[in-house]
Amino acid sequence: MSTLIEAKDLNLFYTDFHALKNVNLTIPEKAVTAFIGPSGCGKSTLLRTLNRMNDMIAGTRIEGKLTISGTDIYSQEVDVETLRKKVGMVFQQPNPFPKSIYDNIAYGPRLHGIKSKQKLDEIVETSLKSAALWNEVKDHLKRSALSISGGQQQRLCIARALAVNPDILLMDEATSALDPISTLKIEELVQDLRDKYTIVMVTHNMHQAARVSNQTVFFLNGEVVEYDDTEKLFSNPEDQRTEDYISGRFG
Amino acid sequence: MPNKQETTIDKTNASSNPFKNSRVSILNKIMPILLFLCAIVSVFTTIGIVITLLSETVNFFREIPIFDFLFGTKWSALIEPKQFGILPLLAGTLMITSIAIIVALPIGLASAIYLSEYAPDKVRRIVKPILEVLAGVPTIVYGYFAISIITPIIQFIFPSAGVYNALSAGIAVGIMIIPMICSLSEDAMSAVPRSLRDGAYALGATRFEVALKIVVPAAFSGIVSSAVLAFSRALGETMIVSLAAGSTPTLTFNPLDSIQTMTAYIVQVSLGDIAHGSIEYGSIFAVGMTLFVFTFLLNILAQYISRRFREEY
Structure with a gap:
């Protein structure tokens, strides 16, 4: 698998707080990479640097290099908006817009200039199918997105992200607000999507990382302690701290 | 135990x-x-x-027959022959209110969008209280402001404008209601959850697109309420129009003319020595009633609009 994302000596500060310390990491293309670690370890922070959502927090400072397909995404030449079109994101809480199911999916494509009704219909259908939601909502696309269940809403948010045709999909603890059955559905969905997208997910749930990811990265206190093939990291970690964490001795 | x-x-x-x-x-x-x-x-x-x-x-x-009152085009309550057609006063009131809304709505909304979506925290913390102070300036001060500053500027641009004209008063009323629209709309926009904005940003929306297509629709009912409240406030505004718009009830659509609003008429009659129970005395209640009905209908309309277009979040 070839490398898509690479961090070199990446440091991030929230005003005085040193949130990411000398992160060196590669993330492979068309695979699932999971970030694990205890709360406040920097895993969500790193995820949010990948689509520059941290830019909106005042006092954020970044040093080092973060490249996607070889381009430094923090260089002057990069439009944040174009970057975010390529790097989609799904959040911890489902956050559908207070609009219809159809308009939620069509929001992104419309933003990027697609006006043709036929084209939009097509995108809505394929996105909902990719997110395994089409069969459940196809008969009431005009209904409010807030009328469906939390698990469906989260899959709607995934479909919304897919509708702008990203290369990378970031999932920030996307199942932590959901019930076990909805969680399972989303995990299955992630498995289906990894042939076409590079997926980076933050999870609190180690078992989830073990179940769905190809590569796992373990964070502690803003540092990347270790990253490796998921199977290897969980069965035979190199660092003692990783071993302690995955065997449940802390965290 | x-x-x-x-x-x-x-x-x-x-x-x-x-x-x-x-x-x-x-x-x-x-x-x-x-x-x-x-x-x-x-x-x-x-x-x-x-x-x-x-x-x-x-x-x-x-x-006075109600038909003559509602559809009469001449109002001369104090000069013989007495005529009580409300249309000139109504036209005057609506002209002032329209000018005020045309001035205040774009500026008020734009500043609300700036404060809620663009301004750094520091700026917001300084500007909002200043705006709210502006809302507390006595309206008589705005009246002076209209006569001493706005009117000369208008006369400079349009030499045909009179000393008292609807445009000057309308602009002053507009300036007066800007803080109201801005402050209430900003409250409504700030109440839109951050997660909705994040969702749009994550799709590659710019700040302006997020403001216009996510925040404004989600805050729409609050924005409509602020606009209607401001509209009612402009409709009932008395001091500025009494000072700057003149006291000539003419049915005109030229904003450079002197006009009279319903409120200004009520003031004029109340201040004069009109006998209790006379026809002029009765007329201020009829005019007041008209004003009341207007604001009442407006409030109902506002409630309908804000319910019809509400986006729950």
Whole structure:
């Protein structure tokens, strides 16, 4: 698998707080990479640097290099908006817009200039199918997105992200607000999507990382302690701290 | 021991009832009544106002046919021959209000969007209180401002404009309601959850697109309420128009002319030595009633609009 994302000596500060310390990491293309670690370890922070959502927090400072397909995404030449079109994101809480199911999916494509009704219909259908939601909502696309269940809403948010045709999909603890059955559905969905997208997910749930990811990265206190093939990291970690964490001795 | 406990609970005497407390029971009895009385004051006042308005208005319409009042195009209450057609006053009022809204809505909304979506925290913390102070400036000051600053500028640009003109007063009323629109709309926009904005940003939306397509629609009912409140405020504004718009009830659509609004007419008559019970005296109640009906309908319309377009989040 070839490398898509690479961090070199990446440091991030929230005003005085040193949130990411000398992160060196590669993330492979068309695979699932999971970030694990205890709360406040920097895993969500790193995820949010990948689509520059941290830019909106005042006092954020970044040093080092973060490249996607070889381009430094923090260089002057990069439009944040174009970057975010390529790097989609799904959040911890489902956050559908207070609009219809159809308009939620069509929001992104419309933003990027697609006006043709036929084209939009097509995108809505394929996105909902990719997110395994089409069969459940196809008969009431005009209904409010807030009328469906939390698990469906989260899959709607995934479909919304897919509708702008990203290369990378970031999932920030996307199942932590959901019930076990909805969680399972989303995990299955992630498995289906990894042939076409590079997926980076933050999870609190180690078992989830073990179940769905190809590569796992373990964070502690803003540092990347270790990253490796998921199977290897969980069965035979190199660092003692990783071993302690995955065997449940802390965290 | 268990026996003793049983006997205490069984006692019907209130003073020894362990679940009885005089502070609690008095507060629970008195407070709802007290609060209800306070609430009812405003209800009774409203009813009182409506009854006074109605009875005097009915007296007025015994002498002046309602048709002449509603559709007459001449208003001359104080000069013979007396004519009571409300249209000139209505046109004057609507002209002032329209000018005010045209001035205030874009500026108020744009500044609300700036404050809620663009401004750094520091700027917002300084600007918002200043805006709210602006809302507390007495309207007579705006009246002076209109006459001494806006009118000369208008006369410089349009030499045909009179000393008293609708445009000057309309702009001043507009400036007066900007803080109201801005502040209330900003509140509504700030209340839109961050997660909605994040969702749009994550799709590659710019700040402006997020503001226009996510925040404004989600805050729409609050924005409409602010606009209608400001509209009602402009409709009822008295001091600025009395000072700067003149007192010539003419049916005109030229904003450079001197006009008279309903409120300014009421002031003019109230300040003069009009006999209690005379026809002129009755006319201010009829005009007041018209104003009341207008604001009332406007509020109903606003409620309908904000309910119809509400985006729940």
